Amino acid sequence: MIEVGGSMGLAAYASHPERSRGRRFPEPEAPTRTAFQRDRDRIIHSTAFRRLVYKTQVFLNHEGDLFRTRLTHSLEVAQLGRSIARSLRLNEDLVEAIALAHDLGHTPFGHAGQDALHTCMKALTPVGTTVDAGSDGGWGFEHNLQSLRVVDKLEERYPAFDGLNLTFETREGILKHCSRANAQRLHAQDASGVAQRFLQGGSPSLEAQLCNLADEIAYNAHDIDDGVRSGLLTLEQLDEVPLFEQYHRQALSAHPQLGGRRLLFESIRLMLSDQVYDVIDTTRERIEVSGVDSVDAVRARGPLVAFSVDMGARSQVLKGFLLRNLYRHPQVMETTDRARRVVTELFAFYMQQPTELPDAHARSEHLARAVADYIAGMTDRFAIREHERLSGASLFP
Template identity: 45%
Template sequence: MALAPYAVRPETARGRLHPEPEAPTRSPWQRDRDRIIHSSAFRKLQYKTQVFVNHEGDYFRTRLTHTIEVAQIARSLARELQVDEDLTEALALAHDLGHPPFGHAGEEGLNRGMKAWGGFDHNAQAMRIVTLLESRYAAFDGLNLTWETLEGLAKHNGPLSKPPPYIVEYDARHKLDLHTQPGVEAQIAAAADDIAYHSHDLDDGMRAGLFGPEEISHLPIVGDALREARLSSLDVPPPRLRHETIRRVINQLATDLATETKRRLTKLDPADCNAVRRSKHPVVAFSPAMGDANRAIKDFLLARMYRHWRVNRMTAKARRVTEHLFHLLVEDVSTLPDEWRGRAGESDPRRAALTVGDYIAGMTDRFAVDEHRRLTDLSVPG
């Protein structure tokens, strides 16, 4: 496929922090994608919460299945917009690597515990993972990803006016142009995240019985998709009706995003990828009408799913467990496994807090529950 002028290109890539020979059969961003897929952090996404904690049901999305859905949507959009599919996919696959157990509830709990040391941010944690914590190579810590992947990962949601402490620290030794817009590939990955989680959360919310088809029929885009799904067959059973509706929602969101993005790119007429970075506004976006519709879906999910009493109960428990785990471990680092105890040191509170934060952020849901039991229940062996 011929790439558009505004796409990244291997010949103008800015390389890696630690120079490595180029691969004869793969582009730099294919290698980045492959390193992300083979990372320990990526595998653990299988047992990390999206909305419903892992043990609540086998059919609900996990952080891993969400990530795969984002990558599929992102790659399709990259192909349509003629940008590098491998970089786009790498960013989609890496965007949630920093999430702790229990999804946003775990992040809130960890952020509370780490408030005195700058708090916790899953985007910054993803950067810590790929630049520091993954231990797979003899010559360097992290995955040694390309500048383009690291730049897109750091600021895929837009320029960083107040970056988290670790991103500031990393930027001091490897400048990522934090004040500019991300490239088209990173912007696509961020938009694909919105499309994926809004649509699949509608699906999971109906599957969980939090709301039914009639309760979403008033929503823009969704209501039209539901009516079209019902017209597709005289007798559509509920599971198929749900799937037929959701796939139409995804299609409408993705089609509108591609159309509006092409309009913006035509207006900007960027000569190269750096012209996109210098733009005052994002180029990947929904049309105003679709943006309003997307916000209406988000508001509905906030009220009817994310704040549903059943979800709230699990969220409250998860938040408490995560925060309590942090305090238990940081107050007595001797209870950490040997490797982590060595990293925490004995007399530096900040180092101990960051180490415990890394340890907890890397836990799966079930490991966090088990570790909390081991630390609080005398009947459970340590």
């Protein structure tokens, strides 16, 4: 037996693996890994994790070899999260597990696919009715809730239980957002308390809070890179954004002859570094002022991991710029319109012809949920091929 020193160097307010609230199905502890290291390893070996390499971030997978996918995005979130966690003496392994799992439930085609699937599911619920947790429709579709569903139910790897049987702390971090109605249904099904904060207030662990912010930092930075690489954004446009312009100017001041992609990379690197240091300094100060000395004390308070007021405001301006100029660019919108049609028509077809579903889904007691699970698990390219097979229409030649 090798002793596992999981809490060495952790702050009192961090998540200590030996104090975990446990797994839904009790298991013996691993001799060489902490509970959160074991979670991370299970996530990496899951089928859903491998699928992320062919799921859209902004640009469809076939549009270019170097654009980010959900997999590379998750890796970047994990890297940023671990770097910040180390400075704050938080649990790096828990941060990594949450970061790697946070998008496991994302549909093909990014937010376009998610929106289409949500519309399909909500359309099955009559206005003004209350739908129980197991019924068709009712829940709509939330990708964070679907990520939890993947690790709790849909992964099929172990003989004794469905899902990956992750710790409460990892599951808590995966459920980043949840509507109150869905939280009520989830809480009725699962008494572990993973949805409790959406009903009673409070916050998740600092590690979960950190992953939320690392997610934002990562996608703002890499979407700038992908936007310029695609030709949809220019450095001249980006210089209208105060947050980017500051670091672009710094890069040119230090390296007057720098140009092209090296200049872009250096500007993004400086921006990322400053944001990371800002989060570390601001969060450390907020923790000290709050006086929290345990993870339970953290959960009883409002969020503590944050940007400074100035950095938060400038980050919001950047997000607004990317929304207007990249995510709603006509070229991107034209692609996302086709993506919505693929998801919507696949949903309608499987609802009418459930025999086209794989056996495990076709046997489900709740057809709409089974269809949503199947479509959400598809990669971009599989969804395109399946739509073409079933409809005869080639929307992405």
